[in-house]
Amino acid sequence: MARHGENIYKRKDGRYEGRYVIGKTPSGRTRFGYVYGYQYAEVKKEYRI
Numbered sequence: 001m002a003r004h005g006e007n008i009y010k011r012k013d014g015r016y017e018g019r020y021v022i023g024k025t026p027s028g029r030t031r032f033g034y035v036y037g038y039q040y041a042e043v044k045k046e047y048r049i
Helices: 040-047
Strands: 008-010 016-024 030-037
Touching: 008 040, 016 040, 030 040
Parallel strands: none
Antiparallel strands: 008 016, 016 030
16 A cells, blocks of 8 residues: 655754655666755645646
């Protein structure tokens, strides 16, 4: 069963990191894109482009 939901976490440097799936590589590995910001709402807004 696949996980669903937001992948937004607070990093040690105080920023928030949002991670989303871009796609798969030919070898089957998952590629991710990242969004960074100093506020949770800022990352959440950019997260769903």
